[in-house]
Amino acid sequence: MDHQALRSSDANAHTLEERAAHVRARANWMRQRLLKMIVDAGQGHPGGDLSASDIVACLYFDILRIDSTKPNAPDRDRFILSKGHCTGALYSALAGAGFFPEAELDTYLKPESRLNGHPNRVYLPGVETNTGPLGHGFPVGVGVAVAGQIDGAGYRVFVLTGDGELQEGSMWEAAMFAGHRKLGNLTVIVDRNRLQQGARTEETNALEPLADKWRAFGWDVVEIDGHDVIALLKAFDDAAQPRDKPRVLIANTFKGNGVSYMRDQAGWHHGVPNADQLAQAIAELEAEKSE
C-alpha cells in the first residue's frame, strides 16, 4: 500500500483526477481498516467515521502540509478532530500517513493502548489537542489560527466538526470570534450527516438554515457533497479561500457511507457489525474499488 500522500505542493505534477483517485483509494482503505478495528475492539463509532472518511482522506493524503517524522514542526498545517469520537477515521488516517505503525491499529481501545476512544495528544503523535466532549476542538482551532495570524505564519488550520456538535454554545462563541478576527487561515468542515446519536438533527434541535447562520457570523460558506472528492479538493484549495474570512465547508454526507446497510441509519452511530456484516461491508468496499 502506498502511504505517501500526493502533496498539494506536487499538484502541478498530478491532475485533479489523479489526486482524487489517490484520495479515494486511501479513503477506501481507511473505511475497511476502521471497520476491522471496531469489530476487533467490540466498540466504536462507525457511522460518523464513515461519513467523515472522504473528508479526512482528502486532508491527510493530499491537502495537509505535514511530516509524520516532525509532528510538532511549528509550520505544520493543523487538523483538529472536534468530533473527537470519530477516532476510527482519525487513527486510520494517521497510521496511513505514517505517524505510527499501521500494526498499532490492532491495539485500538485495548488496555493501555495509545489509541484511546478519543484522541490524546500526550500519547499519540499527530494529535493536536484532546477532544471527546463536543464543542472543544473548534475553539482550540481558532486559537491556533489566531497564533498564526499574529505571527504571519503560513500554516493553515482545519477543524472537522459534527453537525449535532453545532448545538453546543461554545461552537458559536468560536464562530463569532473567528469571523471577528477574519481568520483566513482557518477552514471548518461540518460533517453534515443530519444524524446525531439518537435521531435526526432537524428533529432534535434544528440547525437549518445552517449556511445563513455561518454567513451571519462572517464566514465564507461553501456547501458541497462531502463524498465528492474532487469537490472537496477544490474547496480545500488554498487559493480558493478568501484571505479576509474563515471558510466553512458544509459537507453533506451520509452516516455510514460506503456500507449499504449502515448508510443514513442512526443505529450505526456506535453499532458494531457482526462477522457476517463485516464480511459484507468489506466485500462492498472491495467492489467499490473496481468501479
Next chain:
Amino acid sequence: MNAPANLPGMFDCRDAFAGAIEELAAADDRIVAVCNDSVGSSKLGKFRDRFPDRLVNVGIAEQNMVGVGAGLANGGKVPFVSGAACFLTARAMEQIKVDCAYSQANVKLCGISSGVAYGELGATHHSIEDIAWLRAIDKLTVIVPSDPWETAEAVKAAAAHDGPVFIRISRMPVPAIERPTGASFTIGKAETLREGSDVAIIVNGTLVYRALDAATALAAQGIAARVINMATVSPLDTGAIAAAAATGAIVTAEEGLARGGLGGAVAEYCAQHRPVPMRMLGFQGFAPTGSASWLMDHAGLNAAGIVAAAQELVAGKS
C-alpha cells in the same frame, strides 16, 4: 465598585500580576494575554498599549477564551488567560480539564479577583469553590500567592514552567509579607514564614498576613505557632505538612470553601499519613450580602479566628 482600599502599605496583587506579564512580554514575544472583556478588571490596559497584537480579547465568552488559549499554546505562544476567577473556573471548567490539563497545553490561567473580593455582588461573583474544583484536576498546577512579590514570582515561574498552571490573583488589599533576604519562590515548595512547635498554621493567599498576625498574638499567650505559606496547592508540599503534623496541631485557613480546598488537601494527607487534630477555617457556603472585608471577619477568616482555633487545639493537647 469594590475598589480596593488604597490604604498605606496595602497592595492590590493585580498590579503585580500586570507588571510581571508586561515584563515577561517585553523579553519574550511568545507571551500573549487572553481575556474576556476584562482588560480593565485584569489591569491589562498597559499590556494592550505596549503589545497591541498580543492582547487577544475574545469578548464575554469564557469557554472560547480557554479553548483559544490552548490553541495559542499549540501555535507556540505562552498565553496568560485572564478573567474573573468565578467565571474563568466555573464557566470553563471542562475546557480547563480537557483543553489545558488533559491535553497538557502550556496555558497559564489567571483567576482574577478571586475569593470573596467582589463582596456585595454576591455568591455569583465569589470564587470560593475554585481551589476545590481545580485541585481535583490531574496535571494542573494551582498557585495561590500571598502578596505582590509572590504574585509576580508566581507569574514568572508559571511562564518558565512547561505545562498548565492556574494562578489565583487577589484584588483584596494585602501588605507585603516580610521575608528573609534572598527568599525565592518555587512551584510546589511551601514557605515557613515563622517557626513554632506548639501548633502549625497552614495558609495561603490573603490569609498569610492574617496568620502572621495571629502567630504574634499567640506568642503573647505563650503559644509558639509555625506559619506555613502553602502557596502551591497542587502539587502539594507533603514534606512540610508532615513536619507541621509533628507539632500535634494544625489550623488551615483560606479565602475559600472550608471543604475541598487547601484545608481538604492537608486533611487528606494527614488522615492517611500523619493523623493530627485539625481545624479548617473557610467559608461554609454561599456568603450573605456584605463587603469583602466584612465577609472575611464574618467567617472568622482573620487573626482572631485563627487564634481561637489554635487555642482550642493547643488546649486539647493536655
